[in-house]
Amino acid sequence: MKKLVQSKRIARLFHFLIIAACISVVSPCLASERSPRYSVILLGGPATESEWPDNHVQPSRINHRGDVIGLTPRAPVLYRDRTLRSLWSAEERYYTYFPPPINNRGTVAAIAFGLDSDQSPPVIAFTYSTTGRNQGFTLARASTFAFRWFVPWDMNDWGTIVGELRDAPLRTAVVYRDDEVRVLPSLSAGGEAVAHAINNRGQIIGTSGSENFSYPFFPTRAVIWSNGRVQDLGLLPGCVNGEGADINDRGEAVGSCNDMSEESGFILGFAHGFIWRNGVMRRISVPAGTKICVPLRINNCGDVLIRYFPRRNSDTFGDGCWLYSDGVLHDLDQIVANATGWRVIGLGLNDMNDRGEIVGVAQYLDRNLRAFTQGILLVPRNRNAHFMSDGRLIAPR
Secondary structure (H helix, E strand, O other): OHHHHHHHHHHHHHHHHHHHHHHHHHHHHHHHHOOOOEEEEEEEEEEOOOOOOOOEOEEEEEOOOOOEEEEOOOOEEEEEOOEEEEOOOHHHOEEOOOOOOEOOOOEEEEEEEEOOOOOOOOEEEEEEEOOOOOOOOOHHHOEEOOOOOEEEEEEOOOOOEEEEEOOOOOOEEEEEEOOEEEEOOOOOOOOOEEEEEEOOOOOEEEEEEOOOOOOOOOOEEEEEEEOOEEEEOOOOOOOOEEEEEEEOOOOOEEEEEEOOOHHHOOOOOOEEEEEEEOOEEEEOOOOOOOOEEEEEEEOOOOOEEEEEEOOOOOOOOOOEEEEEEOOEEEEHHHHHHHHHOOEEEEEEEEEEOOOOOEEEEEEEEOOOOOEEEEEEEEEEOOOOOOOOOOOOEEOOO
């Protein structure tokens, strides 16, 4: 009898362990199916098609500390500690239309152009530390590069900067460290190359011209530079061109490949997003009817920020954005619409950090069907969102 009771207890324990194991496996999948919730923080003021006020901000980059870099009609701005401040004053007489990268130590890299034709110097490429300084930014305190036409696209936490040189007929991918610039090899002799992102392991992703010139347009491939060598990531089946966009600290990369589908209506056909892991390129599955799928960022959690076209379930002709997490696409258009009450007609999100914060712009219609563009910061609801000094927090309804 005792053995029978004991065997029943063991059976119950075994069943409990099986159920617990099933829950531990299934729960993450169920959680990933639920749409994440965000608070929306407005950055700067709204703009219309005919009027772009000086306080209108187009956020472009965010680091893992939550520092946001954006562009205004006057100068780049930094959002930190609930306030926006200009990176240089209007008296500097410089502007930039390239979004400056900022690393997790608060260092900014940028290129500035003089507003006056006789201004000296007409172009400045520089870095500047935004931490530990209370005084206003001036270009006189910036660390300038010896060469001017260097466009910085990304910078890791060790201060290594990647980008391109534009003082030659073709763009050249370069890496800059300790006042030295090194040209990155292209896949073909004399071919263009651009370095788009660098991780803290020193791996660089970008785009390079390939050696296959049978294609009527200049063919490109997504590539990774590591230890001075260039690696062709290949193409998705049926595609002819590729571009590399971003790489995280685990070496996972994202980008897109183009085909030549005639029904696409575009010169380069459809754009198909990919994730590159462990030496294998995999297509990101998207709903039928998607013509453009361009992954922009991948964070260290493996989440991917994707821009797509056309927008889903909409009568407007604009871009949309997805968050691709654990194999599931979350519609950020709908998330922003639910949080703000806006009729969103386009979404141009640009960057995402490891905390899940996302920055960019939203286009929407007001009650009078007037179109506005607004800079926004999306903050996951599991974090404490806060108000801006010149903006307001909009919580999900």
